[in-house]
Amino acid sequence: MSLDVYLNVAVAGVLTGLVYGLMALGLSVIFGVVRIVNFAHGEMMSIAMYIAVVLFSTLHLDPLIMLVPIAAVMFVFGYVLQAGLINPFITRPEHSQFLLVVALAIIIVNALLIIFGPDARTVQTSYAYDSFELGPIIIDASKLYAAAAAIVVTAALFGFFRFTLLGKAIRACADNYTGALVVGLNVKHLYALTFAIGAACVGAAGTMMTLITDVTPALGPGYTLLAFVIVITGGLGSMPGALVGGVLIGLTEAIAGVLFTPSAKSMFAFGILVLVLLFRPQGILGRRLT
Amino acid sequence: MGRMMNRTVTGRNSMRFDRRSFVAGAAAGAAVLAAPAILRAQGSPLKVGVLLPRSGFEAGNGQECQRGIDIAPSILQSLGYPELSIMNGDTESSVDVARERAEKLISEGAQLLIGAFDSGQTTVIAQVAEQKGIPFVVNVAAASDITEQGYKFVFRSFPTAPMVLSDAFIIQKELFAITGITPKTVVYLHINDTFGTAMAKGIVAMMPKFDMPYTIVDEITYDPQARDLSVEVAKAKAANPDALIVTTRLNDSILMTRELIKQRWTPAAILSIGPGWVEDPYLKTLGKYSDGPMIFNPWADPNKKLTPILDAAIAKAYSGIGLNAYHVYSFEAMLTAADAFKRAGSADPKALAEAIRTTNITDNCSIGGGISFNAKGQNEKSRCGLFQNRGGKQVVLAPKAAANAKPEWPMTSYLSRG
Numbered sequence: 001m002s003l004d005v006y007l008n009v010a011v012a013g014v015l016t017g018l019v020y021g022l023m024a025l026g027l028s029v030i031f032g033v034v035r036i037v038n039f040a041h042g043e044m045m046s047i048a049m050y051i052a053v054v055l056f057s058t059l060h061l062d063p064l065i066m067l068v069p070i071a072a073v074m075f076v077f078g079y080v081l082q083a084g085l086i087n088p089f090i091t092r093p094e095h096s097q098f099l100l101v102v103a104l105a106i107i108i109v110n111a112l113l114i115i116f117g118p119d120a121r122t123v124q125t126s127y128a129y130d131s132f133e134l135g136p137i138i139i140d141a142s143k144l145y146a147a148a149a150a151i152v153v154t155a156a157l158f159g160f161f162r163f164t165l166l167g168k169a170i171r172a173c174a175d176n177y178t179g180a181l182v183v184g185l186n187v188k189h190l191y192a193l194t195f196a197i198g199a200a201c202v203g204a205a206g207t208m209m210t211l212i213t214d215v216t217p218a219l220g221p222g223y224t225l226l227a228f229v230i231v232i233t234g235g236l237g238s239m240p241g242a243l244v245g246g247v248l249i250g251l252t253e254a255i256a257g258v259l260f261t262p263s264a265k266s267m268f269a270f271g272i273l274v275l276v277l278l279f280r281p282q283g284i285l286g287r288r289l290t
Numbered sequence: 291m292g293r294m295m296n297r298t299v300t301g302r303n304s305m306r307f308d309r310r311s312f313v314a315g316a317a318a319g320a321a322v323l324a325a326p327a328i329l330r331a332q333g334s335p336l337k338v339g340v341l342l343p344r345s346g347f348e349a350g351n352g353q354e355c356q357r358g359i360d361i362a363p364s365i366l367q368s369l370g371y372p373e374l375s376i377m378n379g380d381t382e383s384s385v386d387v388a389r390e391r392a393e394k395l396i397s398e399g400a401q402l403l404i405g406a407f408d409s410g411q412t413t414v415i416a417q418v419a420e421q422k423g424i425p426f427v428v429n430v431a432a433a434s435d436i437t438e439q440g441y442k443f444v445f446r447s448f449p450t451a452p453m454v455l456s457d458a459f460i461i462q463k464e465l466f467a468i469t470g471i472t473p474k475t476v477v478y479l480h481i482n483d484t485f486g487t488a489m490a491k492g493i494v495a496m497m498p499k500f501d502m503p504y505t506i507v508d509e510i511t512y513d514p515q516a517r518d519l520s521v522e523v524a525k526a527k528a529a530n531p532d533a534l535i536v537t538t539r540l541n542d543s544i545l546m547t548r549e550l551i552k553q554r555w556t557p558a559a560i561l562s563i564g565p566g567w568v569e570d571p572y573l574k575t576l577g578k579y580s581d582g583p584m585i586f587n588p589w590a591d592p593n594k595k596l597t598p599i600l601d602a603a604i605a606k607a608y609s610g611i612g613l614n615a616y617h618v619y620s621f622e623a624m625l626t627a628a629d630a631f632k633r634a635g636s637a638d639p640k641a642l643a644e645a646i647r648t649t650n651i652t653d654n655c656s657i658g659g660g661i662s663f664n665a666k667g668q669n670e671k672s673r674c675g676l677f678q679n680r681g682g683k684q685v686v687l688a689p690k691a692a693a694n695a696k697p698e699w700p701m702t703s704y705l706s707r708g
Contacts, residue, residue, distance in 0.1 A: 002528065005524055005525070005528045008524055008553075009520070009521050009524050012518075012520045012521070012524075013521075016518060016520075109345075110345070113345055113349065117353065118344070118345065118349030118350045118352070118353050119350045119353075119571055120350065120540070120541045120544065120571065120575075122544075122575055124575075128548070129548065129551040129552060129579070129704075130552075131552045131553070131554065133554075138552070138553055138554060140520070140552045141552075212517075212518065213517045213518060213545070214541060214544065214545070216347070216349070216350070216541070217345070217349070218345065218346050218347045218349060218383070219517075222515055222517070253521075254520075254521055257521030257522070257525070258521055258524070258525060261510070261511055262510060262511065262512045262513075262516075262519075262521050262522045262525070263482045263511040263512050263513050265513075265521065266513065
């Protein structure tokens with residue numbers, strides 16, 4: 001098989017991986033600060049995807065334009081969810097937290113099924129079928145726009161956590177919960193804000209994902225699993241790790257699909273996960289816990 | 291009261307009337323006492339457990355089948371069949387859940403099972419039905435193994451994978467003769483669920499028998515839950531075949547078409563063995579890009595008198611949804627159940643199974659010679675047709691009796707469709 005095929009597939013894998021990375025970033029942020037493992041992550045992304053689809057089908061609003069408003073809606077959703085439902089479980093045993101978010105995931109999937117039905121919904125933008133030709137490489141326009149937006153959102157998030165007071169306060173909560181309480185930080189509010197930021201990330205990722213794939217209610221659990229593979233590979237709690245993990249998994253799946261058989265590409269993604277757990281349990285960019 | 295008493299006690303005729311009344315009444319009473327089960331069975335509806343993937347990744351197809359089930363009772367009653375009571379079970383697109391739901395429906399009183407769209411789920415339901423001695427009428431599932439196990443309670447009207455393939459190969463040769471184009475190389479792209487795998491095995495096994503003029507230069511498989519088919523299409527494109535043969539379901543056929551357009555490749559012909567490319571959502575989602583693929587699939591025969599009735603019922607119940615193979619075969623499973631219940635006169639599982647075994651329905655709606663079952667429980671009369679998408683609708687290319695158009699080959703380039 002010619003080199004062109006590998007190049008084309010690798011580019012597509014990297015672009016998709018960047019959007020995966022943004023999705024996983026939300027999971028990583030939530031776990032890194034709140035220490036809740038959000039098993040409803042993919043399902044929350046499905047909600048954002050459906051919002052994008054409804055806005056497009058009713059008002060013809062392009063997902064790229066609706067990126068920020070949908071992320072804002074998911075921010076509010078995340079805040080309310082954390083403040084109203086998850087915060088009371090923060091001090092409870094992990095299995096209680098697990099059951100809570102798994103129940104939430106099941107409710108979301110079935111609510112979407114009741115509201116929208118099982119059929120795949122899609123966003124048909126004017127550029128849905130466009131592609132750019134760079135020599136032998138054909139680049140999917142939708143994937144390119146989605147990946148570019150993922151990079152911008154991720155950069156904004158890095159900036160927020162590094163340079164703003166609020167971002168620093170959230171990091172302080174993550175580093176030392178008791179210390180944060182002692183210096184007078186409103187930890188519950190900051191937790192809710194963090195969960196909201198994670199939800200906004202997944203909202204942005206979901207909005208862009210509608211450019212790449214169709215949405216069905218059953219999509220959520222698959223994306224939750226994918227997000228876990230990515231953050232564990234990249235490093236649980238590490239923001240750059242999520243993006244690196246996303247690209248690595250996207251690229252691995254793409255190349256494995258060409259070299260071997262596409263039906264086994266997920267196996268290679270899980271293979272990477274197993275290798276990381278064996279040789280670098282904290283993930284590629286994660287910190288080893290002492 | 292006085293007049294009645296007078297009539298009963300006076301005159302010879304009156305006496306004779308009373309004796310006859312007594313004999314007739316006694317006979318009727320004896321008949322009632324002798325066959326209480328029959329009367330009770332026909333008085334209460336047959337409890338039909340319907341197992342379909344109404345959620346999970348196959349939910350779209352499961353819901354389509356459900357539509358065919360839901361419109362059936364009223365149509366069947368208008369045709370003089372007894373009442374059927376539907377007990378629904380969602381398999382959640384999972385083999386394990388399918389087994390558990392089958393057992394649950396039987397324990398809750400289901401007297402006959404129908405399902406389950408997916409060959410894997412159908413296989414385990416067949417095991418449960420056989421073990422419990424409850425008749426199971428398969429609506430849609432093509433894996434041939436289901437009716438090759440020697441089961442006594444499992445019946446299928448839907449054609450098996452070898453039957454679909456056999457028809458597909460025969461019609462393909464007709465197609466090559468009509469168009470004057472014979473592909474020498476093909477790539478076979480297929481989903482790797484039970485249905486897709488059964489088709490793939492069948493193609494490999496049956497191609498030499500039919501002496502097909504082409505060779506398969508690459509066989510590419512993908513997962514049913516694939517979210518992106520860019521790699522698969524890139525591999526197929528790299529092989530540069532004369533035609534693309536596919537076995538897909540709905541969502542993957544949409545994803546595949548999008549990738550073909552984005553990767554700027556229009557195969558000379560897309561030959562689909564199985565559904566996906568022929569379904570309503572495919573046509574609606576892709577619009578002008580849905581034109582061109584040719585599909586070998588079981589379908590409704592427009593010339594049978596039940597077909598327009600079914601078509602009208604679907605249109606009335608579900609706005610904007612056209613009749614499809616899932617509706618047809620799910621309805622026919624209900625028709626088979628109602629017909630057997632009527633003839634058996636009983637809901638006893640053994641009597642129902644015996645009645646199904648002797649089914650001979652000619653007034654059905656799918657293509658082929660009607661519904662009857664061989665010793666293995668398979669209807670051998672079911673047939674496939676060949677369709678092509680044009681202008682958002684299907685035209686029938688084969689069989690000849692139902693054809694209303696000639697094939698368009700090669701396909702119009704995706705890039706020149708404006």
